[in-house]
Amino acid sequence: MEKRQDRRSHGPIFGLLKSSIGFFRNYKSWxxxxxITVLLLAVALSMxxxxxxxxxxxxxxxxxxxxxxxxxxxxGQSKEDxxxxxxxxIMANGDLLYHIPIYRTALKEDGSYDFHENFxxxxxxxxxxxxxxxxxxxxxxKDHYLAGYPLFNAPGxxxxxxxxxxxxxxxxxxxxxxxxxxxxxxxxAEAIEKAGMTPIGVYTHESRDQAPLVIKEVNGIKVALLAYxxxxxxxxQYISQEDYNRYLSDLNEDKMKAEIERAEKExxxxxxxxxxxxEYQLEPTEEQKTLYHKMIDWGADIIFGxxxxxxxxxxxxxxxxxxxxxxxxxxxxxxxxxxxxxxxEENAKWTERGVLMDVTIKKKxxxxxxxxxxxxxxxxxxxxxxxxxxxxxxxxxYQTYILEDFIEGGSxxxxxxxATKERIDTAYKEMNEHVxxxx
Numbered sequence: 052m053e054k055r056q057d058r059r060s061h062g063p064i065f066g067l068l069k070s071s072i073g074f075f076r077n078y079k080s081w082x083x084x085x086x087i088t089v090l091l092l093a094v095a096l097s098m099x100x101x102x103x104x105x106x107x108x109x110x111x112x113x114x115x116x117x118x119x120x121x122x123x124x125x126x127g128q129s130k131e132d133x134x135x136x137x138x139x140x141i142m143a144n145g146d147l148l149y150h151i152p153i154y155r156t157a158l159k160e161d162g163s164y165d166f167h168e169n170f171x172x173x174x175x176x177x178x179x180x181x182x183x184x185x186x187x188x189x190x191x192x193k194d195h196y197l198a199g200y201p202l203f204n205a206p207g208x209x210x211x212x213x214x215x216x217x218x219x220x221x222x223x224x225x226x227x228x229x230x231x232x233x234x235x236x237x238x239x240a241e242a243i244e245k246a247g248m249t250p251i252g253v254y255t256h257e258s259r260d261q262a263p264l265v266i267k268e269v270n271g272i273k274v275a276l277l278a279y280x281x282x283x284x285x286x287x288q289y290i291s292q293e294d295y296n297r298y299l300s301d302l303n304e305d306k307m308k309a310e311i312e313r314a315e316k317e318x319x320x321x322x323x324x325x326x327x328x329x330e331y332q333l334e335p336t337e338e339q340k341t342l343y344h345k346m347i348d349w350g351a352d353i354i355f356g357x358x359x360x361x362x363x364x365x366x367x368x369x370x371x372x373x374x375x376x377x378x379x380x381x382x383x384x385x386x387x388x389x390x391x392x393x394x395x396e397e398n399a400k401w402t403e404r405g406v407l408m409d410v411t412i413k414k415k416x417x418x419x420x421x422x423x424x425x426x427x428x429x430x431x432x433x434x435x436x437x438x439x440x441x442x443x444x445x446x447x448x449y450q451t452y453i454l455e456d457f458i459e460g461g462s463x464x465x466x467x468x469x470a471t472k473e474r475i476d477t478a479y480k481e482m483n484e485h486v487x488x489x490x
Contacts, residue, residue, distance in 0.1 A: 120266050120273070121249070136415040138422070139269040141322070142180040143355045143408045144429070145362075145381030146188040147213065147221075151199035152387050154206055156436065156446045166212035169385055172463065173451050176407060176427070177217030181269045184276070185213065185384070186324065186357050187221040190228065190235035191242040199387075201284075202230040210246035220267070222324040224252025224278035224300045225358065229286040236298050252278030252324065258297040264310070266318050272414045274322060275314035279307060281327035281358070302327065302342070308349050315350030319419035320412055323351045326358040328380060331398045333485065335363050335379035344368065347375050352421065355408060356380045360388060361401040365426060365488040373420050378486070381406050385431060385451050404478050405429040406486060407453060424490040428454045428482035430475055454479040 157164040170177075177183045189203030191210065198204045213221070221243050228236055240250040254262045265276045279300050287295055302325070314321040323346050328339050335343075335356075343354050347368050354377040356363065363379035388402035396402070407427040412419060429451055436446045456463045457475050467475065 120268055136413055137271045138411060138413050139181045139272045139274070140179065141182045141184070141269070141274070141353075141408075141410045141412065142177060143184040143322075143324070143381065143410075144186070144384040145357050145405050146186050146360060146383045146386060147209075148188045148360075148383060148386035148388070149199070149203065149205040149209060150387035151197075152444070152447060153385070153449050154197065154209075155440050155444060156449065157206070157208070158440070164206040164208040166209050167215060169449050169451065170212060170216035171450055172453060172456060173407075173429075174216045176453050180217065180409075182220070182267055182274060183218045184220045184222065184322070184324065184355065185218045186225065186326075186381070187213070187223060187239070187243070188225050188227055190231040190239045192231035192235040192238045194238070195231035195235060198230075203227050204231045204235065207242055210242050210248070214246040214248055218248055220249045220251055220265075220276060222252050222278040222326075222357070223250050224280040224324065225326045226280055226282055226284045228253060228280070228299070229283045229290070232286075233290055233294050233298060249276075251276050252280065252300045254298055254300070259300060259306070260296070264314055264317060266314075272320065272412060272419060273318040274320050274412075275318035276322050276324070277307075277310055277314060278324040279326065281325075304342075304345070307346070311346060311349040311351055319414055320352045320421075321350055322353045322355065324355045324357065326356070328356070328359045328363065330359050331361055331396055331402065332359055333361055333363060333398060333401060339363075339379055343377050343379070347377070351375070352419075353410060354378070360386070361398055362404060362406055362482065362486060365424075365486050367424075367488075367490065374490070376410065376421055376424050376490075378406070378408060378426065378488070381408060383431065384429060385449065387433070387449070389431065389433060391433075400478075403431045404482055405431075405451075406482070421490075424488060426483075426486045426488045428479050428486075430454055430457075430478050432471070454482070 154164060157166045159165055189205055191207050192204050193207060195204050197206060223239060236253050237255050240253055240255040243250040249265060251265050256262065267274045267276065279302050281302055283299065311321060311323070325343065328336055339356070343356065346354060347370055352375050356379045359380045360383050361380065362382035365376065365378040368375040368377060382405035383402055384405045390399045390403065393399035393402050407429055409425040409427055410421060411423040413422045432450045432452055433447045436448055438446045440446060454475055455461055457467060458464065458479050
């Protein structure tokens with residue numbers, strides 16, 4: 052936690068010292084009595100300054116033992132108007148799912164990887180936000196072989212590109228986090244932290260029952276971030292119960308309730324990123340609806356759901372006179388799932404679509420609420436590069452599009468051929484109708 056001291060609180064002390072400089076310069080001529088008097092004065096000033104700093108920090112509600120509090124503003128400027136109203140813009144998206152063809156294409160001649168091209172059209176959007184959240188579906192474990200489905204383990208260079216795109220927080224509470232064992236849980240979290248981001252949904256420093264909450268301070272607004280997974284593909288049966296309890300964040304209702312209620316007390320707004328539901332199903336299950344509404348009752352303000360690999364609708368919930376936001380699934384944001392690769396799946400076209408959630412929150416007079424909420428439809432472009440991997444596989448360009456840039460009138464419309472225009476126009480129309488978010 053960063054401790055911020057208000058320099059104005061030291062003004063009287065520094066003024067007194069400044070006015071006494073001439074006296075201090077003649078210290079060689081002091082008598083013993085004068086020396087002792089000055090020494091006692093210095094001790095008193097030091098103690099008074101420390102007490103004043105602590106009082107200021109206490110009035111701001113800081114508590115290093117109870118929370119992880121970081122500044123997450125990308126601009127470095129406080130967004131506060133003359134009325135004292137503070138604002139923060141949060142963006143979030145679903146699965147970053149690195150299938151083998153994606154990192155096969157990113158391989159360079161020297162054996163390293165470069166994934167920056169994946170985010171070329173996304174980066175300008177993410178850089179507008181004050182806090183950007185993503186779901187990293189898989190692991191990064193250099194001591195484990197690289198793999199896609201069913202055991203995901205990506206090259207470490209993915210984190211460089213993700214960080215550069217503008218992300219600050221990555222959700223690791225998903226069913227693939229044990230794909231390279233407990234060591235992969237730890238190494239993935241470490242890779243995220245090394246890149247300058249924050250993992251949520253796993254506990255690699257303290258155990259779940261002892262860890263502080265992750266709270267990001269965004270333009271003076273404290274945002275609590277929690278993440279949970281329905282399960283871990285059965286791999287959890289091969290780890291000890293001790294490791295399960297220590298590292299993983301599951302849907303244990305008692306634990307979730309306690310954590311969300313704690314977040315309600317320690318932060319201004321609480322964001323949950325849960326993973327559950329049925330893969331490729333376009334509507335949430337009754338279990339999703341029931342549990343996500345419970346989360347709202349416990350104190351959650353925003354729920355950014357995931358897991359089904361397709362988008363499921365959004366919903367607004369009234370509580371205590373305020374509107375809360377649920378999107379049951381944000382779908383895929385980057386993957387190789389699409390019409391061409393999912394031909395046996397009825398909803399194949401929906402796997403190449405996702406949403407970038409765009410939420411503005413405001414705080415005034417101690418009250419924080421959601422001001423605006425939008426769902427920007429996205430689509431993953433995959434085009435042949437005309438080159439091949441050393442093994443002879445065709446290579447593709449993978450790029451995520453924010454569709455507002457590519458529909459009629461969009462800034463990148465002229466980059467599309469006619470077939471892609473039609474595909475994107477259909478996706479944009481169907482996605483807006485399906486999500487149904489009217490804030």
